Amino acid sequence: MTTFDEEMMKRALREAADEFAISNDAVESILDEARESATSDESPRLRAFIQRHGPIRSTILAVAACVVLLAVAVPLFNSEGTAKKNVSSALKFAAIPKVGTHGESGVVISGTGDLSGHGAAAGTSLSAPVGTTLQKANATSLDSSLRVEEVGTIRLSVGAQHFQSALTQLTDFATTDGGFVASTRSHAGTKAAHSFSTGTIVIQVPERNFTMLVDQVRHAGDATSVATSATDVTGQYVDLQARISALQVSRTQYLKIMTRTNSIGGILAVQNQLNTIQSQIEQLQAQLHLLSSETTYATLTVALSEAGHPVIVPTHPRTGVDKAWHESLHGFAAGVEWLIRIAGPLLFALLLLGAALVLGRWTWRATERRRGGIR
Amino acid sequence: MSDAVDVDELRTWLEDGYASSVRTAYLILGNRSDAEDAVQESFLRAWKFRDSLATGSSFKPWLYRVVVNTCNSKLRKEIPHRNRRRPDDEVDDVAMIEDPIGRVTLSYDVISALKDLPAHLRVVVVLRYYADLSEHDIAIVIGRQPGTVKSRLNEARRRLALHPALQSEAPGSINARKERRS
Numbered sequence: 415m416t417t418f419d420e421e422m423m424k425r426a427l428r429e430a431a432d433e434f435a436i437s438n439d440a441v442e443s444i445l446d447e448a449r450e451s452a453t454s455d456e457s458p459r460l461r462a463f464i465q466r467h468g469p470i471r472s473t474i475l476a477v478a479a480c481v482v483l484l485a486v487a488v489p490l491f492n493s494e495g496t497a498k499k500n501v502s503s504a505l506k507f508a509a510i511p512k513v514g515t516h517g518e519s520g521v522v523i524s525g526t527g528d529l530s531g532h533g534a535a536a537g538t539s540l541s542a543p544v545g546t547t548l549q550k551a552n553a554t555s556l557d558s559s560l561r562v563e564e565v566g567t568i569r570l571s572v573g574a575q576h577f578q579s580a581l582t583q584l585t586d587f588a589t590t591d592g593g594f595v596a597s598t599r600s601h602a603g604t605k606a607a608h609s610f611s612t613g614t615i616v617i618q619v620p621e622r623n624f625t626m627l628v629d630q631v632r633h634a635g636d637a638t639s640v641a642t643s644a645t646d647v648t649g650q651y652v653d654l655q656a657r658i659s660a661l662q663v664s665r666t667q668y669l670k671i672m673t674r675t676n677s678i679g680g681i682l683a684v685q686n687q688l689n690t691i692q693s694q695i696e697q698l699q700a701q702l703h704l705l706s707s708e709t710t711y712a713t714l715t716v717a718l719s720e721a722g723h724p725v726i727v728p729t730h731p732r733t734g735v736d737k738a739w740h741e742s743l744h745g746f747a748a749g750v751e752w753l754i755r756i757a758g759p760l761l762f763a764l765l766l767l768g769a770a771l772v773l774g775r776w777t778w779r780a781t782e783r784r785r786g787g788i789r
Numbered sequence: 790m791s792d793a794v795d796v797d798e799l800r801t802w803l804e805d806g807y808a809s810s811v812r813t814a815y816l817i818l819g820n821r822s823d824a825e826d827a828v829q830e831s832f833l834r835a836w837k838f839r840d841s842l843a844t845g846s847s848f849k850p851w852l853y854r855v856v857v858n859t860c861n862s863k864l865r866k867e868i869p870h871r872n873r874r875r876p877d878d879e880v881d882d883v884a885m886i887e888d889p890i891g892r893v894t895l896s897y898d899v900i901s902a903l904k905d906l907p908a909h910l911r912v913v914v915v916l917r918y919y920a921d922l923s924e925h926d927i928a929i930v931i932g933r934q935p936g937t938v939k940s941r942l943n944e945a946r947r948r949l950a951l952h953p954a955l956q957s958e959a960p961g962s963i964n965a966r967k968e969r970r971s
Binding site for chain 1: 803821832899915919949
């Protein structure tokens with residue numbers, strides 16, 4: 415058969431196929447199987463699925479489904495949980511004018527923490543640390559309850575000549591809510607023969623009263639912007655506690671060794687170790703105290719100004735090149751931030767899309783295969 | 790429709806189409822037990838999804854399509870992963886039959902040549918020359934365009950025409966070997 419002979423092919427195939435003896439048992443076996451499948455429930459579907467696709471492919475599909483589930487579930491749980499809470503709200507009520515209007519003149523008066531308030535009136539010294547000196551919290555209460563650090567900033571505009579009364583009102587809010595004024599900074603100036611004042615007051619109140627304080631301050635004048643944020647530092651707090659405990663145990667051990675050491679060299683070596691450990695303990699305890707105070711008291715910074723006069727913050731004017739350089743840096747950083755910000759959602763979306771495509775293709779193929787593909 | 794009635798319907802299907810289906814599967818797969826398994830699976834599957842056969846559609850191409858798909862699935866997934874039988878097992882069975890007029894020898898050669906074809910060409914050859922389906926019906930069965938069927942058939946014919954087993958003059962052909970053996 416050097417050329418293709420269709421008739422011969424037909425005959426040959428028929429003859430070859432005719433050699434295949436048809437067994438009646440096979441037919442009965444199919445009928446039995448059909449009767450069985452008709453009476454059985456749908457439970458063996460999983461087994462049939464695994465048989466049809468093979469264990470490896472079934473496992474891959476199951477793993478893919480788990481990955482998609484995790485990818486969906488983890489962000490959801492994270493957003494609902496309190497592992498890392500970061501609430502930020504910014505309410506822009508009006509455009510904030512630029513700082514440092516031409517033709518203004520004034521002096522800056524600063525005050526330090528004063529539990530009785532009125533820091534602006536007292537102020538002479540500049541920028542003294544207040545958080546560590548106030549002893550406002552029982553920092554040694556080492557527990558593992560939730561520790562949240564809350565801070566906020568409000569820009570408040572008050573009527574002309576109402577600066578002092580507003581300052582007094584804010585101080586009252588602080589003391590009423592069980593807190594205190596941590597610092598104040600005020601600026602008195604003149605512009606077009608009119609005197610005006612602007613300033614900043616930092617208020618600390620117990621964390622539970624923070625929301626109430628924010629609400630009170632917002633209504634004390636015309637709030638042009640409000641921004642608050644909360645960060646959970648429980649993990650950091652517990653970590654510090656654990657490290658301090660471990661170091662204390664080490665110190666005890668070294669002290670025991672010290673009592674048993676007789677040689678001067680040995681005593682000096684152990685003493686050296688003890689000094690190091692003691693130093694570490696004190697360092698960590700200071701951090702713990704700071705953290706404790708920061709979480710016990712929430713901090714609200716209020717930038718107060720009379721209407722039409724922005725808060726003056728003394729800054730060094732930037733030159734053209736300096737300004738351009740900084741703007742360029744800001745632009746670059748903003749671009750990188752934007753890229754990082756969209757990378758996560760984009761990756762997630764691509765993952766979901768890929769999974770959906772694979773599942774869709776598989777479902778389509780499986781359906782086509784089951785139905786024999788004819789509609 | 791009750792299950793009993795459905796099973797009776799299946800019996801009718803089997804009476805009508807089992808023999809041709811299993812022989813088609815045998816020619817595609819080249820193995821008796823695989824053919825029986827494939828056809829059993831095909832009939833059960835077709836019966837299970839009998840509602841998907843649209844009104845007015847032809848039953849024969851639909852059943853062939855299920856059979857061909859099952860055979861393709863076996864060729865793709867199961868058969869390559871197992872220790873295959875010796876390729877000439879089935880052919881030997883055919884060749885052992887007494888053959889006074891050379892009938893079996895021809896079958897032997899054709900089956901050998903068929904086994905050397907790729908699966909997608911083998912399927913169209915079997916459907917065309919054994920199941921006697923038109924190119925249009927084959928297109929429905931394999932889910933491709935009639936033009937694709939035509940080109941596959943041409944390619945299959947070309948390869949079969951050049952196959953040594955089907956060229957009695959060729960020194961390595963099966964016919965030649967058998968002649969030498971006799």
